[in-house]
Amino acid sequence: MPGRALILVENLSVPFDRRVWQEATTLRDHGWDVEVICPQGTDRDTEREAVVDGVAIHRYPLEAASGGPQGYLKEYATALFHSIRLARAITRRAPVDVVHLCNPPDLLFLVALVLRVIGRRHGVRTRVVFDQHDLVPELYLSRFRPKRDALYWGLRLVEFLTYRTADVVISTNESYRAKAVGRGRVPGHRAFTVRSAPALDRFKQVPPEPELARGREHLLVYLGVMGPQDGVDYAVRALSQLAERRDDWHAAFLGGGDAFDDVVDLAHRLGLDDRVTFTGMADTPDVRRYLSTASLGIAPDPLNPLNDVSTMNKIMEYMAMGLPMVSFDLTESRVSAGDAALFARPNDVDEYASLISELLDDPVRRKQMGEVGRERVAGALSWTHSQSSLLAAYGSVDPAPPRRSSPVEVTDR
Incomplete structure (x- = not known):
């Protein structure tokens, strides 16, 4: 009782x-x-x-x-x-x-x-x-x-x-x-x-705000904690490579943590000041705004003893918003995302950047992946x-x- x-x-x-x-x-x-x-x-x-x-x-x-x-x-x-x-x-x-x-x-x-x-x-x-x-x-x-x-x-x-x-x-x-x-x-x-x-009543689509992409066609979003093990530095390095290939995107990093200052400094040193925005911790309305506008989500958690067997909240939340994503190929990340993600070889920044570019070029696939993700979190997950x-x-x-x-x-x- x-x-x-x-x-x-x-x-x-x-x-x-x-x-x-x-x-x-x-x-x-x-x-x-x-x-x-x-x-x-x-x-x-x-x-x-x-x-x-x-x-x-x-x-x-x-x-x-x-x-x-x-x-x-x-x-x-x-x-x-x-x-x-x-x-x-x-x-x-x-x-x-x-x-x-x-x-x-x-x-x-x-x-x-x-x-x-x-x-x-x-x-x-x-x-x-x-x-x-x-x-x-x-x-x-x-x-x-x-x-x-x-x-x-x-x-x-x-x-x-x-x-x-x-x-x-x-x-x-x-x-x-x-x-x-x-x-x-x-x-x-x-x-x-x-x-x-994720609570699906919290993650609901709102009208997109193209201005969040700072004049670019695509908005990429990272949502979550920024600790040394969370791979935000991998994401920044991948975006540096992406910037050499195309200029139709802007990235927003929503979150904070004890690696925050280090990744902001890394983005500056790589010349990404006009290509990335660090918002700090974001409340629910801002999360909805950014994820509703984004073309894809970034899940850069690298392979390590913890990440390989952990369920990433960001992956679940991207799926709740019908957002496709790119992730490194980790055991539990694949269990969670399934066909809602593209998976790069663990810790391979070059392939990660390539998969982002590939997904940006395929709006039909992005839509299909987003629908798969939403169905997963509304059903079995x-x-x-x-x-x-x-x-x-x-x-x-x-x-x-x-x-x-x-x-x-x-x-x-």
Whole structure:
């Protein structure tokens, strides 16, 4: 039976984190009392406490890491402190029935252990759902170190401890689920795939605005985070080659991240100042404007240990807008996009530029690919299917024993 669910997320604010927000509202719609602990946003989600569409959100201040792994250790320690503090305060009223851990980092299992202790004092068994958004050890290899060092094995350890703590693991795709069942030793019946899927009511076509292409025939769009592992530098280098072949395009990069300044500088050094626009983080109306005007989407995520097995939100969102795309040939990118994308050899900038040019010359093919993509996200890859998997995962956890009639009050000491 539905009860109280507490969702913990560290790397994005809510409701800006679209996957977490879809999960929270799905649970709410099916009778759960849902609360969320997350960091404050910078330009949005800035209130410390908010109730949005019936979901109570508790936010804490957090400075995003910069530099090497040491910066992330500081960020994660701060997040862990605030998450435990807020979780204890929330359980003063009553314990939570389910704590839902969204990584990264893989340290939030420590909060779950605290909540289990509190739950026992109330006569309630608090269950744990591990929502694996990223493979953190592979993220470390892709972002910082190409070799497996002591820190990599430390990350593998805390990941394994999170698997051990969880009653249920939900993964964003089958590749992640295979990791949970394999190296995580999670029984298959406790491992569920809940794919991230765009909300189709958010991604709707609006009238195109040709002026966004700055006087050119075609607008190319990149949408998403700009981190070192996201390949925006590959996109800029490919566009530099494209500029040598044709001048009928302009590119817009919508998003931000800790590689933002580096890719802006790279575009300047390659002489692309009049060919590319960097908008920074974009809200929903601007995303619709740019994607409705674009001829194609750019998905330049290079081959690395993380990207090959990850589902890219940008690919799903391009398809939701009926936008064809060019991607490097990665395992899960091909699973997601299918015939809605052209695939270049991994990390081959020259072929990537060639495929962009090829697609720009073929409007009929672009239209067909866009229709294929839209059909995929409205059908087999829709949130309707993911929603069913999420509810099945929640339904599979052991029912909690009856609450005591007079719960023991827990103070936040």
